[in-house]
Amino acid sequence: MSEETITAEDPITGEAIEIPADVEVGEIIDSPITGAELEVVAVDPVALEEAPELEEDWGE
Amino acid sequence: MNVGVLYSRIRRDEKLLLSELRDRGHEVTKIDVRTERFGVHGRPETFEGLDIVVDRCLATSRSRYITRFVDAYDVPVVNDPETAAVCADKARNSLALAEADVPTPATEVTFTKEAAMESIEEFGYPCVLKPVIGSWGRLMAKIDSRDAAEAILEHKETLGHYEHKVFYIQEFVEKPGRDIRVVATDGEPIAAMARSSEHWLTNAARGAETESIEITEEMADLVERASEAVGGGLLGVDLMEMGDAYTVHEVNHTVEFKALNEVTEIDVPAAVVDWLEARVRNVEVTA
The missing domain is CATH 3.30.1490.20 (ATP-grasp fold, A domain)
Structure with a gap:
Protein backbone atom coordinates (compact mmCIF):
# COMPACT_ATOMS: atom_id res chain seq x y z
CA MET A 1 0.00 0.00 0.00
CA SER A 2 1.22 3.48 -0.85
CA GLU A 3 1.92 5.96 1.92
CA GLU A 4 1.31 8.89 -0.38
CA THR A 5 -1.67 11.03 0.51
CA ILE A 6 -4.11 13.24 -1.31
CA THR A 7 -6.43 15.94 -0.07
CA ALA A 8 -10.19 15.46 0.08
CA GLU A 9 -13.11 17.23 1.69
CA ASP A 10 -14.46 15.75 4.90
CA PRO A 11 -18.22 15.45 4.23
CA ILE A 12 -19.12 16.07 7.87
CA THR A 13 -16.98 19.08 8.74
CA GLY A 14 -16.28 20.42 5.25
CA GLU A 15 -12.60 20.65 6.12
CA ALA A 16 -9.73 19.40 3.98
CA ILE A 17 -8.33 16.04 5.10
CA GLU A 18 -5.39 13.94 3.98
CA ILE A 19 -6.26 10.41 2.88
CA PRO A 20 -4.20 7.61 1.30
CA ALA A 21 -3.61 8.23 -2.40
CA ASP A 22 -4.45 4.65 -3.36
CA VAL A 23 -8.06 4.67 -2.10
CA GLU A 24 -10.68 3.09 -4.31
CA VAL A 25 -14.44 3.33 -4.70
CA GLY A 26 -16.24 1.55 -1.88
CA GLU A 27 -13.33 1.83 0.51
CA ILE A 28 -13.99 2.86 4.09
CA ILE A 29 -11.61 5.27 5.80
CA ASP A 30 -11.68 6.98 9.17
CA SER A 31 -11.96 10.75 9.22
CA PRO A 32 -8.82 12.13 10.91
CA ILE A 33 -10.97 14.97 12.27
CA THR A 34 -14.08 13.30 13.66
CA GLY A 35 -13.08 9.62 13.61
CA ALA A 36 -16.29 8.90 11.68
CA GLU A 37 -16.26 6.24 9.00
CA LEU A 38 -16.27 7.71 5.51
CA GLU A 39 -16.90 5.94 2.25
CA VAL A 40 -15.03 6.74 -0.92
CA VAL A 41 -17.80 7.22 -3.50
CA ALA A 42 -15.63 8.49 -6.36
CA VAL A 43 -11.98 8.81 -7.29
CA ASP A 44 -10.39 11.32 -9.65
CA PRO A 45 -11.48 13.52 -8.07
CA VAL A 46 -11.99 11.85 -4.73
CA ALA A 47 -15.39 12.31 -3.12
CA LEU A 48 -16.31 11.09 0.35
CA GLU A 49 -19.63 10.45 2.06
CA GLU A 50 -20.52 9.46 5.56
CA ALA A 51 -20.45 5.62 5.61
CA PRO A 52 -23.71 3.75 6.31
CA GLU A 53 -24.49 2.94 9.93
CA LEU A 54 -23.80 -0.55 11.21
CA GLU A 55 -26.74 -2.87 10.62
CA GLU A 56 -27.86 -5.85 12.62
CA ASP A 57 -26.86 -8.53 10.12
CA TRP A 58 -23.39 -7.19 9.40
CA GLY A 59 -20.43 -9.36 10.20
CA GLU A 60 -18.62 -12.46 9.08
CA MET B 1 -8.59 -14.96 -14.51
CA ASN B 2 -11.42 -12.48 -14.13
CA VAL B 3 -12.59 -12.35 -10.52
CA GLY B 4 -15.83 -10.71 -9.50
CA VAL B 5 -15.80 -9.33 -5.98
CA LEU B 6 -19.20 -8.71 -4.39
CA TYR B 7 -18.96 -5.94 -1.84
CA SER B 8 -20.73 -3.13 -0.09
CA ARG B 9 -17.69 -1.85 1.80
CA ILE B 10 -14.06 -2.20 0.90
CA ARG B 11 -12.42 -2.87 4.23
CA ARG B 12 -8.78 -3.70 4.85
CA ASP B 13 -9.60 -7.39 4.18
CA GLU B 14 -11.03 -6.65 0.72
CA LYS B 15 -8.22 -4.22 -0.05
CA LEU B 16 -5.62 -6.90 0.70
CA LEU B 17 -7.46 -9.35 -1.53
CA LEU B 18 -7.89 -6.86 -4.38
CA SER B 19 -4.21 -5.88 -4.21
CA GLU B 20 -3.07 -9.50 -4.32
CA LEU B 21 -5.30 -10.27 -7.30
CA ARG B 22 -4.16 -7.19 -9.23
CA ASP B 23 -0.48 -7.75 -8.37
CA ARG B 24 -0.75 -11.17 -10.00
CA GLY B 25 -2.24 -9.65 -13.13
CA HIS B 26 -5.78 -10.91 -12.64
CA GLU B 27 -8.68 -8.85 -13.86
CA VAL B 28 -10.95 -7.72 -11.02
CA THR B 29 -14.59 -6.76 -11.43
CA LYS B 30 -15.85 -4.99 -8.34
CA ILE B 31 -19.58 -5.46 -7.94
CA ASP B 32 -21.29 -3.08 -5.51
CA VAL B 33 -24.30 -5.09 -4.37
CA ARG B 34 -26.11 -1.93 -3.30
CA THR B 35 -26.52 -0.80 -6.88
CA GLU B 36 -26.74 -4.13 -8.71
CA ARG B 37 -30.08 -5.67 -9.73
CA PHE B 38 -30.48 -9.43 -9.71
CA GLY B 39 -33.06 -10.83 -12.13
CA VAL B 40 -34.35 -14.37 -11.99
CA HIS B 41 -34.28 -14.77 -15.77
CA GLY B 42 -30.91 -14.61 -17.41
CA ARG B 43 -27.52 -13.46 -16.29
CA PRO B 44 -26.94 -9.71 -15.83
CA GLU B 45 -24.19 -8.26 -18.00
CA THR B 46 -22.02 -7.60 -14.95
CA PHE B 47 -21.51 -11.34 -14.51
CA GLU B 48 -20.53 -12.08 -18.11
CA GLY B 49 -16.99 -13.35 -18.53
CA LEU B 50 -16.27 -13.88 -14.84
CA ASP B 51 -14.29 -17.01 -13.96
CA ILE B 52 -15.24 -16.88 -10.30
CA VAL B 53 -17.07 -14.58 -7.91
CA VAL B 54 -15.96 -13.94 -4.34
CA ASP B 55 -18.68 -12.90 -1.93
CA ARG B 56 -17.36 -10.26 0.45
CA CYS B 57 -20.73 -8.85 1.47
CA LEU B 58 -20.83 -7.48 4.94
CA ALA B 59 -24.56 -8.03 5.32
CA THR B 60 -25.56 -11.64 5.89
CA SER B 61 -28.99 -11.15 4.33
CA ARG B 62 -27.42 -9.96 1.08
CA SER B 63 -24.83 -12.69 1.12
CA ARG B 64 -27.45 -15.42 1.41
CA TYR B 65 -29.45 -14.21 -1.58
CA ILE B 66 -26.66 -13.05 -3.82
CA THR B 67 -24.75 -16.32 -3.66
CA ARG B 68 -27.96 -18.07 -4.80
CA PHE B 69 -28.30 -15.70 -7.75
CA VAL B 70 -24.67 -15.99 -8.81
CA ASP B 71 -24.92 -19.77 -8.60
CA ALA B 72 -28.05 -19.63 -10.76
CA TYR B 73 -26.11 -17.55 -13.30
CA ASP B 74 -23.71 -20.52 -13.59
CA VAL B 75 -20.74 -18.57 -12.27
CA PRO B 76 -18.69 -20.34 -9.58
CA VAL B 77 -19.12 -18.47 -6.32
CA VAL B 78 -17.09 -18.50 -3.13
CA ASN B 79 -18.61 -19.42 -0.82
CA ASP B 80 -21.37 -21.42 -2.38
CA PRO B 81 -24.96 -20.59 -1.40
CA GLU B 82 -25.49 -23.65 0.77
CA THR B 83 -22.36 -22.92 2.80
CA ALA B 84 -23.44 -19.29 3.15
CA ALA B 85 -26.92 -20.33 4.28
CA VAL B 86 -25.61 -22.76 6.88
CA CYS B 87 -22.93 -20.46 8.26
CA ALA B 88 -25.14 -17.37 8.28
CA ASP B 89 -27.50 -18.97 10.78
CA LYS B 90 -26.11 -20.03 14.16
CA ALA B 91 -28.78 -22.69 14.61
CA ARG B 92 -28.03 -24.29 11.24
CA ASN B 93 -24.31 -23.90 11.88
CA SER B 94 -24.51 -25.76 15.21
CA LEU B 95 -26.80 -28.41 13.77
CA ALA B 96 -24.43 -29.07 10.85
CA LEU B 97 -21.46 -29.43 13.22
CA ALA B 98 -23.36 -31.76 15.56
CA GLU B 99 -24.67 -33.87 12.67
CA ALA B 100 -21.10 -34.33 11.47
CA ASP B 101 -19.97 -35.34 14.99
CA VAL B 102 -17.73 -32.30 15.27
CA PRO B 103 -17.46 -31.37 18.95
CA THR B 104 -19.59 -28.28 19.50
CA PRO B 105 -21.11 -26.73 22.63
CA ALA B 106 -24.46 -28.09 23.83
CA PHE B 172 -21.16 -21.49 28.70
CA VAL B 173 -17.70 -22.84 27.90
CA GLU B 174 -15.03 -21.94 30.45
CA LYS B 175 -12.32 -21.16 27.94
CA PRO B 176 -8.86 -20.05 29.10
CA GLY B 177 -9.44 -16.36 28.32
CA ARG B 178 -9.04 -16.93 24.62
CA ASP B 179 -10.45 -18.66 21.59
CA ILE B 180 -8.85 -19.71 18.34
CA ARG B 181 -9.60 -18.60 14.80
CA VAL B 182 -8.35 -20.77 11.95
CA VAL B 183 -8.72 -19.51 8.39
CA ALA B 184 -8.95 -22.42 6.01
CA THR B 185 -9.66 -23.19 2.37
CA ASP B 186 -11.67 -26.36 1.83
CA GLY B 187 -10.59 -27.61 5.23
CA GLU B 188 -6.89 -26.92 4.71
CA PRO B 189 -5.71 -24.44 7.37
CA ILE B 190 -3.87 -21.34 6.13
CA ALA B 191 -3.02 -19.91 9.54
CA ALA B 192 -4.40 -19.56 13.04
CA MET B 193 -4.50 -16.99 15.78
CA ALA B 194 -5.53 -16.89 19.41
CA ARG B 195 -7.83 -14.07 20.43
CA SER B 196 -7.46 -13.13 24.09
CA SER B 197 -9.52 -10.87 26.25
CA GLU B 198 -10.51 -10.48 29.87
CA HIS B 199 -14.05 -10.14 28.59
CA TRP B 200 -15.94 -13.38 27.91
CA LEU B 201 -16.34 -12.29 24.29
CA THR B 202 -13.04 -12.66 22.47
CA ASN B 203 -13.90 -11.36 18.99
CA ALA B 204 -11.08 -9.46 17.27
CA ALA B 205 -13.74 -6.96 16.19
CA ARG B 206 -14.29 -6.22 19.91
CA GLY B 207 -10.65 -5.46 20.51
CA ALA B 208 -9.36 -8.83 21.69
CA GLU B 209 -5.58 -9.21 21.56
CA THR B 210 -4.43 -11.48 18.79
CA GLU B 211 -1.37 -13.63 18.37
CA SER B 212 -0.32 -16.27 15.89
CA ILE B 213 -0.47 -19.84 17.11
CA GLU B 214 0.69 -23.15 15.76
CA ILE B 215 -1.91 -25.44 14.27
CA THR B 216 -1.86 -28.79 16.01
CA GLU B 217 -2.86 -32.02 14.32
CA GLU B 218 -6.04 -32.13 16.38
CA MET B 219 -6.97 -28.59 15.39
CA ALA B 220 -6.29 -29.35 11.72
CA ASP B 221 -8.47 -32.45 11.91
CA LEU B 222 -11.35 -30.49 13.49
CA VAL B 223 -11.02 -27.69 10.96
CA GLU B 224 -11.19 -30.18 8.11
CA ARG B 225 -14.29 -31.84 9.56
CA ALA B 226 -15.99 -28.55 10.45
CA SER B 227 -15.34 -27.23 6.95
CA GLU B 228 -16.78 -30.34 5.39
CA ALA B 229 -19.81 -30.16 7.69
CA VAL B 230 -20.80 -26.77 6.27
CA GLY B 231 -19.90 -27.51 2.65
CA GLY B 232 -16.29 -26.28 2.45
CA GLY B 233 -14.91 -23.09 0.97
CA LEU B 234 -13.00 -20.12 2.35
CA LEU B 235 -13.91 -20.24 6.02
CA GLY B 236 -13.04 -19.01 9.48
CA VAL B 237 -13.36 -21.83 11.98
CA ASP B 238 -13.63 -20.77 15.62
CA LEU B 239 -12.52 -23.17 18.33
CA MET B 240 -12.42 -23.03 22.09
CA GLU B 241 -10.07 -25.01 24.29
CA MET B 242 -11.69 -27.25 26.90
CA GLY B 243 -8.78 -28.66 28.86
CA ASP B 244 -6.92 -30.90 26.43
CA ALA B 245 -9.71 -30.94 23.88
CA TYR B 246 -11.33 -28.44 21.54
CA THR B 247 -14.87 -27.54 20.70
CA VAL B 248 -15.91 -25.76 17.50
CA HIS B 249 -18.45 -23.08 18.26
CA GLU B 250 -18.84 -21.51 14.85
CA VAL B 251 -17.79 -21.47 11.21
CA ASN B 252 -17.80 -18.11 9.41
CA HIS B 253 -18.38 -17.84 5.67
CA THR B 254 -17.30 -14.28 4.84
CA VAL B 255 -14.24 -14.52 7.00
CA GLU B 256 -12.22 -11.46 7.96
CA PHE B 257 -8.50 -12.09 7.84
CA LYS B 258 -6.80 -8.73 8.34
CA ALA B 259 -6.16 -9.38 12.04
CA LEU B 260 -4.73 -12.81 11.27
CA ASN B 261 -2.60 -11.42 8.45
CA GLU B 262 -1.06 -8.91 10.86
CA VAL B 263 0.08 -11.51 13.39
CA THR B 264 1.15 -14.41 11.22
CA GLU B 265 4.18 -14.71 8.98
CA ILE B 266 1.99 -16.39 6.41
CA ASP B 267 0.69 -14.20 3.62
CA VAL B 268 -3.02 -14.90 4.07
CA PRO B 269 -4.36 -13.03 1.01
CA ALA B 270 -1.71 -14.76 -1.14
CA ALA B 271 -2.86 -18.15 0.15
CA VAL B 272 -6.48 -17.22 -0.56
CA VAL B 273 -5.63 -16.19 -4.12
CA ASP B 274 -3.58 -19.40 -4.61
CA TRP B 275 -6.72 -21.29 -3.70
CA LEU B 276 -8.96 -19.20 -5.98
CA GLU B 277 -6.56 -19.82 -8.88
CA ALA B 278 -6.67 -23.56 -8.19
CA ARG B 279 -10.48 -23.47 -8.06
CA VAL B 280 -10.67 -21.78 -11.44
CA ARG B 281 -8.14 -24.23 -12.92
CA ASN B 282 -10.25 -27.13 -11.63
CA VAL B 283 -13.42 -25.67 -13.15
CA GLU B 284 -11.62 -25.27 -16.50
CA VAL B 285 -10.34 -28.85 -16.40
CA THR B 286 -13.72 -30.35 -15.56
CA ALA B 287 -15.72 -28.11 -17.94
Whole structure:
Protein backbone atom coordinates (compact mmCIF):
# COMPACT_ATOMS: atom_id res chain seq x y z
CA MET A 1 0.00 0.00 0.00
CA SER A 2 1.22 3.48 -0.85
CA GLU A 3 1.92 5.96 1.92
CA GLU A 4 1.31 8.89 -0.38
CA THR A 5 -1.67 11.03 0.51
CA ILE A 6 -4.11 13.24 -1.31
CA THR A 7 -6.43 15.94 -0.07
CA ALA A 8 -10.19 15.46 0.08
CA GLU A 9 -13.11 17.23 1.69
CA ASP A 10 -14.46 15.75 4.90
CA PRO A 11 -18.22 15.45 4.23
CA ILE A 12 -19.12 16.07 7.87
CA THR A 13 -16.98 19.08 8.74
CA GLY A 14 -16.28 20.42 5.25
CA GLU A 15 -12.60 20.65 6.12
CA ALA A 16 -9.73 19.40 3.98
CA ILE A 17 -8.33 16.04 5.10
CA GLU A 18 -5.39 13.94 3.98
CA ILE A 19 -6.26 10.41 2.88
CA PRO A 20 -4.20 7.61 1.30
CA ALA A 21 -3.61 8.23 -2.40
CA ASP A 22 -4.45 4.65 -3.36
CA VAL A 23 -8.06 4.67 -2.10
CA GLU A 24 -10.68 3.09 -4.31
CA VAL A 25 -14.44 3.33 -4.70
CA GLY A 26 -16.24 1.55 -1.88
CA GLU A 27 -13.33 1.83 0.51
CA ILE A 28 -13.99 2.86 4.09
CA ILE A 29 -11.61 5.27 5.80
CA ASP A 30 -11.68 6.98 9.17
CA SER A 31 -11.96 10.75 9.22
CA PRO A 32 -8.82 12.13 10.91
CA ILE A 33 -10.97 14.97 12.27
CA THR A 34 -14.08 13.30 13.66
CA GLY A 35 -13.08 9.62 13.61
CA ALA A 36 -16.29 8.90 11.68
CA GLU A 37 -16.26 6.24 9.00
CA LEU A 38 -16.27 7.71 5.51
CA GLU A 39 -16.90 5.94 2.25
CA VAL A 40 -15.03 6.74 -0.92
CA VAL A 41 -17.80 7.22 -3.50
CA ALA A 42 -15.63 8.49 -6.36
CA VAL A 43 -11.98 8.81 -7.29
CA ASP A 44 -10.39 11.32 -9.65
CA PRO A 45 -11.48 13.52 -8.07
CA VAL A 46 -11.99 11.85 -4.73
CA ALA A 47 -15.39 12.31 -3.12
CA LEU A 48 -16.31 11.09 0.35
CA GLU A 49 -19.63 10.45 2.06
CA GLU A 50 -20.52 9.46 5.56
CA ALA A 51 -20.45 5.62 5.61
CA PRO A 52 -23.71 3.75 6.31
CA GLU A 53 -24.49 2.94 9.93
CA LEU A 54 -23.80 -0.55 11.21
CA GLU A 55 -26.74 -2.87 10.62
CA GLU A 56 -27.86 -5.85 12.62
CA ASP A 57 -26.86 -8.53 10.12
CA TRP A 58 -23.39 -7.19 9.40
CA GLY A 59 -20.43 -9.36 10.20
CA GLU A 60 -18.62 -12.46 9.08
CA MET B 1 -8.59 -14.96 -14.51
CA ASN B 2 -11.42 -12.48 -14.13
CA VAL B 3 -12.59 -12.35 -10.52
CA GLY B 4 -15.83 -10.71 -9.50
CA VAL B 5 -15.80 -9.33 -5.98
CA LEU B 6 -19.20 -8.71 -4.39
CA TYR B 7 -18.96 -5.94 -1.84
CA SER B 8 -20.73 -3.13 -0.09
CA ARG B 9 -17.69 -1.85 1.80
CA ILE B 10 -14.06 -2.20 0.90
CA ARG B 11 -12.42 -2.87 4.23
CA ARG B 12 -8.78 -3.70 4.85
CA ASP B 13 -9.60 -7.39 4.18
CA GLU B 14 -11.03 -6.65 0.72
CA LYS B 15 -8.22 -4.22 -0.05
CA LEU B 16 -5.62 -6.90 0.70
CA LEU B 17 -7.46 -9.35 -1.53
CA LEU B 18 -7.89 -6.86 -4.38
CA SER B 19 -4.21 -5.88 -4.21
CA GLU B 20 -3.07 -9.50 -4.32
CA LEU B 21 -5.30 -10.27 -7.30
CA ARG B 22 -4.16 -7.19 -9.23
CA ASP B 23 -0.48 -7.75 -8.37
CA ARG B 24 -0.75 -11.17 -10.00
CA GLY B 25 -2.24 -9.65 -13.13
CA HIS B 26 -5.78 -10.91 -12.64
CA GLU B 27 -8.68 -8.85 -13.86
CA VAL B 28 -10.95 -7.72 -11.02
CA THR B 29 -14.59 -6.76 -11.43
CA LYS B 30 -15.85 -4.99 -8.34
CA ILE B 31 -19.58 -5.46 -7.94
CA ASP B 32 -21.29 -3.08 -5.51
CA VAL B 33 -24.30 -5.09 -4.37
CA ARG B 34 -26.11 -1.93 -3.30
CA THR B 35 -26.52 -0.80 -6.88
CA GLU B 36 -26.74 -4.13 -8.71
CA ARG B 37 -30.08 -5.67 -9.73
CA PHE B 38 -30.48 -9.43 -9.71
CA GLY B 39 -33.06 -10.83 -12.13
CA VAL B 40 -34.35 -14.37 -11.99
CA HIS B 41 -34.28 -14.77 -15.77
CA GLY B 42 -30.91 -14.61 -17.41
CA ARG B 43 -27.52 -13.46 -16.29
CA PRO B 44 -26.94 -9.71 -15.83
CA GLU B 45 -24.19 -8.26 -18.00
CA THR B 46 -22.02 -7.60 -14.95
CA PHE B 47 -21.51 -11.34 -14.51
CA GLU B 48 -20.53 -12.08 -18.11
CA GLY B 49 -16.99 -13.35 -18.53
CA LEU B 50 -16.27 -13.88 -14.84
CA ASP B 51 -14.29 -17.01 -13.96
CA ILE B 52 -15.24 -16.88 -10.30
CA VAL B 53 -17.07 -14.58 -7.91
CA VAL B 54 -15.96 -13.94 -4.34
CA ASP B 55 -18.68 -12.90 -1.93
CA ARG B 56 -17.36 -10.26 0.45
CA CYS B 57 -20.73 -8.85 1.47
CA LEU B 58 -20.83 -7.48 4.94
CA ALA B 59 -24.56 -8.03 5.32
CA THR B 60 -25.56 -11.64 5.89
CA SER B 61 -28.99 -11.15 4.33
CA ARG B 62 -27.42 -9.96 1.08
CA SER B 63 -24.83 -12.69 1.12
CA ARG B 64 -27.45 -15.42 1.41
CA TYR B 65 -29.45 -14.21 -1.58
CA ILE B 66 -26.66 -13.05 -3.82
CA THR B 67 -24.75 -16.32 -3.66
CA ARG B 68 -27.96 -18.07 -4.80
CA PHE B 69 -28.30 -15.70 -7.75
CA VAL B 70 -24.67 -15.99 -8.81
CA ASP B 71 -24.92 -19.77 -8.60
CA ALA B 72 -28.05 -19.63 -10.76
CA TYR B 73 -26.11 -17.55 -13.30
CA ASP B 74 -23.71 -20.52 -13.59
CA VAL B 75 -20.74 -18.57 -12.27
CA PRO B 76 -18.69 -20.34 -9.58
CA VAL B 77 -19.12 -18.47 -6.32
CA VAL B 78 -17.09 -18.50 -3.13
CA ASN B 79 -18.61 -19.42 -0.82
CA ASP B 80 -21.37 -21.42 -2.38
CA PRO B 81 -24.96 -20.59 -1.40
CA GLU B 82 -25.49 -23.65 0.77
CA THR B 83 -22.36 -22.92 2.80
CA ALA B 84 -23.44 -19.29 3.15
CA ALA B 85 -26.92 -20.33 4.28
CA VAL B 86 -25.61 -22.76 6.88
CA CYS B 87 -22.93 -20.46 8.26
CA ALA B 88 -25.14 -17.37 8.28
CA ASP B 89 -27.50 -18.97 10.78
CA LYS B 90 -26.11 -20.03 14.16
CA ALA B 91 -28.78 -22.69 14.61
CA ARG B 92 -28.03 -24.29 11.24
CA ASN B 93 -24.31 -23.90 11.88
CA SER B 94 -24.51 -25.76 15.21
CA LEU B 95 -26.80 -28.41 13.77
CA ALA B 96 -24.43 -29.07 10.85
CA LEU B 97 -21.46 -29.43 13.22
CA ALA B 98 -23.36 -31.76 15.56
CA GLU B 99 -24.67 -33.87 12.67
CA ALA B 100 -21.10 -34.33 11.47
CA ASP B 101 -19.97 -35.34 14.99
CA VAL B 102 -17.73 -32.30 15.27
CA PRO B 103 -17.46 -31.37 18.95
CA THR B 104 -19.59 -28.28 19.50
CA PRO B 105 -21.11 -26.73 22.63
CA ALA B 106 -24.46 -28.09 23.83
CA THR B 107 -27.13 -25.90 22.25
CA GLU B 108 -30.91 -25.69 22.23
CA VAL B 109 -33.31 -23.60 20.17
CA THR B 110 -36.73 -22.60 21.48
CA PHE B 111 -39.50 -20.42 20.10
CA THR B 112 -41.13 -18.99 23.20
CA LYS B 113 -39.60 -17.31 26.22
CA GLU B 114 -41.23 -19.90 28.48
CA ALA B 115 -39.48 -22.75 26.69
CA ALA B 116 -36.28 -20.68 26.60
CA MET B 117 -36.50 -20.25 30.38
CA GLU B 118 -36.78 -24.00 30.84
CA SER B 119 -33.77 -24.51 28.64
CA ILE B 120 -31.74 -21.86 30.51
CA GLU B 121 -32.63 -23.33 33.91
CA GLU B 122 -31.55 -26.76 32.72
CA PHE B 123 -28.23 -25.47 31.37
CA GLY B 124 -27.72 -23.64 34.66
CA TYR B 125 -25.90 -20.36 35.20
CA PRO B 126 -24.00 -18.95 33.47
CA CYS B 127 -25.23 -19.89 30.03
CA VAL B 128 -25.31 -18.00 26.78
CA LEU B 129 -28.08 -16.56 24.64
CA LYS B 130 -27.21 -15.56 21.08
CA PRO B 131 -29.12 -14.15 18.12
CA VAL B 132 -29.30 -16.70 15.30
CA ILE B 133 -28.14 -14.06 12.83
CA GLY B 134 -25.37 -11.67 13.71
CA SER B 135 -21.68 -11.38 14.26
CA TRP B 136 -18.83 -9.68 16.09
CA GLY B 137 -20.38 -10.75 19.40
CA ARG B 138 -23.27 -8.31 19.10
CA LEU B 139 -26.43 -8.90 21.15
CA MET B 140 -24.90 -11.93 22.80
CA ALA B 141 -25.75 -12.36 26.45
CA LYS B 142 -24.00 -14.30 29.18
CA ILE B 143 -26.80 -15.05 31.60
CA ASP B 144 -25.77 -15.22 35.23
CA SER B 145 -29.12 -15.46 36.99
CA ARG B 146 -32.81 -16.17 36.56
CA ASP B 147 -33.57 -12.46 36.98
CA ALA B 148 -31.22 -11.58 34.14
CA ALA B 149 -32.68 -14.36 31.98
CA GLU B 150 -36.24 -13.10 32.45
CA ALA B 151 -35.25 -9.54 31.57
CA ILE B 152 -33.26 -10.49 28.47
CA LEU B 153 -35.94 -12.86 27.18
CA GLU B 154 -38.60 -10.20 27.61
CA HIS B 155 -36.47 -7.67 25.76
CA LYS B 156 -35.83 -10.10 22.95
CA GLU B 157 -39.49 -10.96 22.64
CA THR B 158 -40.44 -7.31 22.29
CA LEU B 159 -37.54 -6.26 20.03
CA GLY B 160 -39.72 -6.68 17.00
CA HIS B 161 -37.92 -8.74 14.45
CA TYR B 162 -39.09 -12.34 14.29
CA GLU B 163 -35.52 -13.63 14.40
CA HIS B 164 -35.26 -12.43 18.01
CA LYS B 165 -38.04 -14.85 18.86
CA VAL B 166 -35.83 -17.75 17.84
CA PHE B 167 -34.00 -18.30 21.10
CA TYR B 168 -30.57 -19.89 20.68
CA ILE B 169 -29.30 -21.04 24.05
CA GLN B 170 -25.89 -22.53 24.63
CA GLU B 171 -23.81 -23.91 27.45
CA PHE B 172 -21.16 -21.49 28.70
CA VAL B 173 -17.70 -22.84 27.90
CA GLU B 174 -15.03 -21.94 30.45
CA LYS B 175 -12.32 -21.16 27.94
CA PRO B 176 -8.86 -20.05 29.10
CA GLY B 177 -9.44 -16.36 28.32
CA ARG B 178 -9.04 -16.93 24.62
CA ASP B 179 -10.45 -18.66 21.59
CA ILE B 180 -8.85 -19.71 18.34
CA ARG B 181 -9.60 -18.60 14.80
CA VAL B 182 -8.35 -20.77 11.95
CA VAL B 183 -8.72 -19.51 8.39
CA ALA B 184 -8.95 -22.42 6.01
CA THR B 185 -9.66 -23.19 2.37
CA ASP B 186 -11.67 -26.36 1.83
CA GLY B 187 -10.59 -27.61 5.23
CA GLU B 188 -6.89 -26.92 4.71
CA PRO B 189 -5.71 -24.44 7.37
CA ILE B 190 -3.87 -21.34 6.13
CA ALA B 191 -3.02 -19.91 9.54
CA ALA B 192 -4.40 -19.56 13.04
CA MET B 193 -4.50 -16.99 15.78
CA ALA B 194 -5.53 -16.89 19.41
CA ARG B 195 -7.83 -14.07 20.43
CA SER B 196 -7.46 -13.13 24.09
CA SER B 197 -9.52 -10.87 26.25
CA GLU B 198 -10.51 -10.48 29.87
CA HIS B 199 -14.05 -10.14 28.59
CA TRP B 200 -15.94 -13.38 27.91
CA LEU B 201 -16.34 -12.29 24.29
CA THR B 202 -13.04 -12.66 22.47
CA ASN B 203 -13.90 -11.36 18.99
CA ALA B 204 -11.08 -9.46 17.27
CA ALA B 205 -13.74 -6.96 16.19
CA ARG B 206 -14.29 -6.22 19.91
CA GLY B 207 -10.65 -5.46 20.51
CA ALA B 208 -9.36 -8.83 21.69
CA GLU B 209 -5.58 -9.21 21.56
CA THR B 210 -4.43 -11.48 18.79
CA GLU B 211 -1.37 -13.63 18.37
CA SER B 212 -0.32 -16.27 15.89
CA ILE B 213 -0.47 -19.84 17.11
CA GLU B 214 0.69 -23.15 15.76
CA ILE B 215 -1.91 -25.44 14.27
CA THR B 216 -1.86 -28.79 16.01
CA GLU B 217 -2.86 -32.02 14.32
CA GLU B 218 -6.04 -32.13 16.38
CA MET B 219 -6.97 -28.59 15.39
CA ALA B 220 -6.29 -29.35 11.72
CA ASP B 221 -8.47 -32.45 11.91
CA LEU B 222 -11.35 -30.49 13.49
CA VAL B 223 -11.02 -27.69 10.96
CA GLU B 224 -11.19 -30.18 8.11
CA ARG B 225 -14.29 -31.84 9.56
CA ALA B 226 -15.99 -28.55 10.45
CA SER B 227 -15.34 -27.23 6.95
CA GLU B 228 -16.78 -30.34 5.39
CA ALA B 229 -19.81 -30.16 7.69
CA VAL B 230 -20.80 -26.77 6.27
CA GLY B 231 -19.90 -27.51 2.65
CA GLY B 232 -16.29 -26.28 2.45
CA GLY B 233 -14.91 -23.09 0.97
CA LEU B 234 -13.00 -20.12 2.35
CA LEU B 235 -13.91 -20.24 6.02
CA GLY B 236 -13.04 -19.01 9.48
CA VAL B 237 -13.36 -21.83 11.98
CA ASP B 238 -13.63 -20.77 15.62
CA LEU B 239 -12.52 -23.17 18.33
CA MET B 240 -12.42 -23.03 22.09
CA GLU B 241 -10.07 -25.01 24.29
CA MET B 242 -11.69 -27.25 26.90
CA GLY B 243 -8.78 -28.66 28.86
CA ASP B 244 -6.92 -30.90 26.43
CA ALA B 245 -9.71 -30.94 23.88
CA TYR B 246 -11.33 -28.44 21.54
CA THR B 247 -14.87 -27.54 20.70
CA VAL B 248 -15.91 -25.76 17.50
CA HIS B 249 -18.45 -23.08 18.26
CA GLU B 250 -18.84 -21.51 14.85
CA VAL B 251 -17.79 -21.47 11.21
CA ASN B 252 -17.80 -18.11 9.41
CA HIS B 253 -18.38 -17.84 5.67
CA THR B 254 -17.30 -14.28 4.84
CA VAL B 255 -14.24 -14.52 7.00
CA GLU B 256 -12.22 -11.46 7.96
CA PHE B 257 -8.50 -12.09 7.84
CA LYS B 258 -6.80 -8.73 8.34
CA ALA B 259 -6.16 -9.38 12.04
CA LEU B 260 -4.73 -12.81 11.27
CA ASN B 261 -2.60 -11.42 8.45
CA GLU B 262 -1.06 -8.91 10.86
CA VAL B 263 0.08 -11.51 13.39
CA THR B 264 1.15 -14.41 11.22
CA GLU B 265 4.18 -14.71 8.98
CA ILE B 266 1.99 -16.39 6.41
CA ASP B 267 0.69 -14.20 3.62
CA VAL B 268 -3.02 -14.90 4.07
CA PRO B 269 -4.36 -13.03 1.01
CA ALA B 270 -1.71 -14.76 -1.14
CA ALA B 271 -2.86 -18.15 0.15
CA VAL B 272 -6.48 -17.22 -0.56
CA VAL B 273 -5.63 -16.19 -4.12
CA ASP B 274 -3.58 -19.40 -4.61
CA TRP B 275 -6.72 -21.29 -3.70
CA LEU B 276 -8.96 -19.20 -5.98
CA GLU B 277 -6.56 -19.82 -8.88
CA ALA B 278 -6.67 -23.56 -8.19
CA ARG B 279 -10.48 -23.47 -8.06
CA VAL B 280 -10.67 -21.78 -11.44
CA ARG B 281 -8.14 -24.23 -12.92
CA ASN B 282 -10.25 -27.13 -11.63
CA VAL B 283 -13.42 -25.67 -13.15
CA GLU B 284 -11.62 -25.27 -16.50
CA VAL B 285 -10.34 -28.85 -16.40
CA THR B 286 -13.72 -30.35 -15.56
CA ALA B 287 -15.72 -28.11 -17.94
